[in-house]
Amino acid sequence: MPSSGIIAVDAAAKGMKLERYASGGALLLRRATSAKLVSASSHLLFRATVLATLALVFLFTLHYPSLLSRSFHLSTGGGDAAHPSSASHRSLLMSSSSSSASAAYGGAAWEKEMRRSARPSRDGGISVLVTGAAGFVGTHCSLALKARGDGVVGLDNFNSYYDPSLKRARQALLASRGVAVLDADINDGLLLEKLFDVTAFTHVLHLAAQAGVRYAMEAPQTYVASNVAGLVSVFEVAAKHADPQPAVVWASSSSVYGLNTDAPFSEDHRTDRPASLYAATKKAGEAIAHTYNHIYGLSITGLRFFTVYGPWGRPDMAYFFFARSIVAGEPITLFRAADGSDARRDFTYIDDVVKGCLGALDTAGKSTGSKSGRKSGPAPLRVYNLGNTSPVPVTRMVAILEKLLGKKANKRIVTMPSNGDVPFTHANVSHAAHDFGYRPTTSLEAGLRHFVDWFVEYYKLDAKIAKGARGAAAKPAKKKKAAAAMSAAS
Numbered sequence: 001m002p003s004s005g006i007i008a009v010d011a012a013a014k015g016m017k018l019e020r021y022a023s024g025g026a027l028l029l030r031r032a033t034s035a036k037l038v039s040a041s042s043h044l045l046f047r048a049t050v051l052a053t054l055a056l057v058f059l060f061t062l063h064y065p066s067l068l069s070r071s072f073h074l075s076t077g078g079g080d081a082a083h084p085s086s087a088s089h090r091s092l093l094m095s096s097s098s099s100s101a102s103a104a105y106g107g108a109a110w111e112k113e114m115r116r117s118a119r120p121s122r123d124g125g126i127s128v129l130v131t132g133a134a135g136f137v138g139t140h141c142s143l144a145l146k147a148r149g150d151g152v153v154g155l156d157n158f159n160s161y162y163d164p165s166l167k168r169a170r171q172a173l174l175a176s177r178g179v180a181v182l183d184a185d186i187n188d189g190l191l192l193e194k195l196f197d198v199t200a201f202t203h204v205l206h207l208a209a210q211a212g213v214r215y216a217m218e219a220p221q222t223y224v225a226s227n228v229a230g231l232v233s234v235f236e237v238a239a240k241h242a243d244p245q246p247a248v249v250w251a252s253s254s255s256v257y258g259l260n261t262d263a264p265f266s267e268d269h270r271t272d273r274p275a276s277l278y279a280a281t282k283k284a285g286e287a288i289a290h291t292y293n294h295i296y297g298l299s300i301t302g303l304r305f306f307t308v309y310g311p312w313g314r315p316d317m318a319y320f321f322f323a324r325s326i327v328a329g330e331p332i333t334l335f336r337a338a339d340g341s342d343a344r345r346d347f348t349y350i351d352d353v354v355k356g357c358l359g360a361l362d363t364a365g366k367s368t369g370s371k372s373g374r375k376s377g378p379a380p381l382r383v384y385n386l387g388n389t390s391p392v393p394v395t396r397m398v399a400i401l402e403k404l405l406g407k408k409a410n411k412r413i414v415t416m417p418s419n420g421d422v423p424f425t426h427a428n429v430s431h432a433a434h435d436f437g438y439r440p441t442t443s444l445e446a447g448l449r450h451f452v453d454w455f456v457e458y459y460k461l462d463a464k465i466a467k468g469a470r471g472a473a474a475k476p477a478k479k480k481k482a483a484a485a486m487s488a489a490s
């Protein structure tokens with residue numbers, strides 16, 4: 001539209017030029033005719049341009065619907081579970097129902113429910129806001145806190161990075177144990193403020209994040225939005241709005257060690273060479289934590305998780321999607337390091353990690369700041385490895401799965417692509433052991449057995465799979481039969 005307007009003005013200006021250089025009556029007549037002609041042709045030109053523009057918009061809509069509907073994604077979320085679009089990265093932040101959560105939540109009944117869920121049932125119990133509560137680690141930690149008599153309010157945006165129905169099932173499990181999980185986003189600062197107005201949480205267990213090392217190449221902005229902006233949002237509310245300030249324990253990652261080759265990885269080692277954007281955002285989080293501790297006296301503990309696995313786990317992680325592929329008879333790709341060695345991971349079982357999280361909460365120490373922005377003295381700033389201390393080759397992990405599922409994997413072994421992966425991880429956990437008695441006790445064999453038990457039951461796999469027979473049947477399994485078959489197979 002504007003371009004056609006410019007063309008019309010240009011044509012009229014040319015007519016005026018003729019007028020300026022002509023002289024005499026005949027020429028006056030020609031000038032008038034010329035002006036009419038110019039006017040008519042500029043109308044034609046204008047109409048043609050409008051039509052052409054409309055045609056272009058139509059074609060553009062046909063070919064790039066996602067671009068034109070971007071504003072829809074920004075506010076309503078959605079996307080394909082397997083490949084959420086990076087253009088709709090804010091949909092990973094704000095699910096459809098959570099985009100206006102701060103406006104939707106409130107009222108006497110809501111406040112009563114928040115207070116009920118946040119209230120400890122034991123003397124000396126703590127009251128914890130768990131972000132990412134419908135996530136893997138968040139669910140297990142919330143259950144453990146509630147079970148020992150602490151108060152818990154959960155928050156999750158139920159994004160589609162992986163199957164949201166699994167997150168809803170975890171939410172239902174939490175609800176059955178009396179833990180309310182709000183459908184809301186950590187970037188919704190107003191909602192967080194509202195929550196702290198209603199409940200004086202003593203602690204925040206901040207686990208909401210965009211996880212996954214390799215997916216960061218596909219959707220970089222989601223990592224910045226959740227792991228940097230979201231973290232700041234949580235720290236802002238905890239530091240400047242909450243009264244009194246809570247202590248914050250949050251999920252960093254073993255990936256911050258990046259290209260570090262000293263092993264086992266110790267908290268004193270270099271973390272300035274992240275291999276992925278995921279790792280870089282977690283490293284940035286640790287720097288941001290330092291700032292909020294330094295300025296506002298916020299007690300902050302970062303936990304570097306090492307490839308956590310177990311029942312109710314994350315379907316985007318290798319052990320989980322390998323199990324699925326083995327059952328389905330589909331090929332799996334195993335990465336081998338450039339020197340020809342198998343990739344190795346310090347796989348850490350969820351129950352061990354939960355003990356570490358609760359230990360970190362229990363020893364967090366108080367924040368020293370207040371709403372006024374003044375702090376009364378230095379507050380704790382801590383970082384701990386939560387690993388298993390015994391790296392296992394990924395090929396061994398697959399061999400265990402094959403045994404448990406009673407079925408051979410169709411393996412394809414390739415050199416590790418340059419996608420942010422690291423060849424090995426190995427935790428030194430002496431600081432966590434010293435400060436809160438963290439001692440991982442679960443072998444990969446035992447932990448994967450628990451995972452497979454849950455996996456077979458949750459997905460109602462045919463008992464034949466558990467027995468090692470071929471093919472997964474579509475019809476629902478009898479749970480007891482499947483479980484019995486699983487223990488027979490192991």
Ligand SMILES: O=C(O)[C@H]1O[C@H](OP(=O)(O)OP(=O)(O)OC[C@H]2O[C@@H](n3ccc(=O)[nH]c3=O)[C@H](O)[C@@H]2O)[C@H](O)[C@@H](O)[C@H]1O
Nearest residue numbers: 211212213253254255305306307317318333334335343394
């Ligand atoms: O500790 C962490 O900080 C991170 O742990 C997890 O990352 P990773 O340790 O990379 O786990 P995961 O993807 O399960 O790959 C496991 C192994 O399988 C190998 N791997 C992977 C995929 C594949 O197709 N083939 C393969 O061999 C791969 O080379 C690797 O050796 C979390 O996802 C991450 O969110 C973060 O929490």
